[in-house]
Amino acid sequence: MNKKILVGIALVGVVATCSYLFLYKEHRDIKTETADYVVSIPNMDVEFQTNDSVANAKYSDKTIELVDVVTSVDEANNSIVLGEKVFGTFIEKTPLKALTGKTITIKGRFLGYDELLEEYKLDQISIVK
Template structure:
């Protein structure tokens, strides 16, 4: 009887520790990660047009880096659109110096393709390098 109680308590304890560690694991720091993929807007469109389920599995939750011109800025949502197809949201605030028409190199976590808006979604974005 005592052995069963000890085993039960041990199992609850191990399960509790596992759930705690899973729930409170460290969050990713996308800005310091090396990009898994360096892609272009055209390249993403081509892969998603060819086979969207394979492309989604390939890029989903991966760190991607893209270079394109800023086409839209939304200060309220701390987001921009680059290359007319990439919706990039920033965690805290928009980096200084972002302007429509400026070419930026954006790195962020790829979320997926929004068929309704026909945009690729990236969050936790950072500007890794800017030109012009």
């Protein structure tokens, strides 16, 4: 009987520990991660037009790197638009006025494609130097 109680307590302890470790993972640091994909906006357009569910599965929650011209900035929301197709919000407060019209490389976490606005959404972006 005592053996069954000890095994039961040990089993509950293992399940509780595994559950805790699964639910409370460390936060990702996108800025220091290596990009899973280095892509261009036209290539992403082709992939999403060909098969958007496959493209979403490929890029979703992955770190991607893009190069294009900054078409607009929103300092209040700490965000930019690249090539009129990619909307991204920065991790940290960044001076954005000087970026308009310049070609930059950004890295961030891909959130998805917004069909209504026809934009790709990224968050936690940073400028790659």
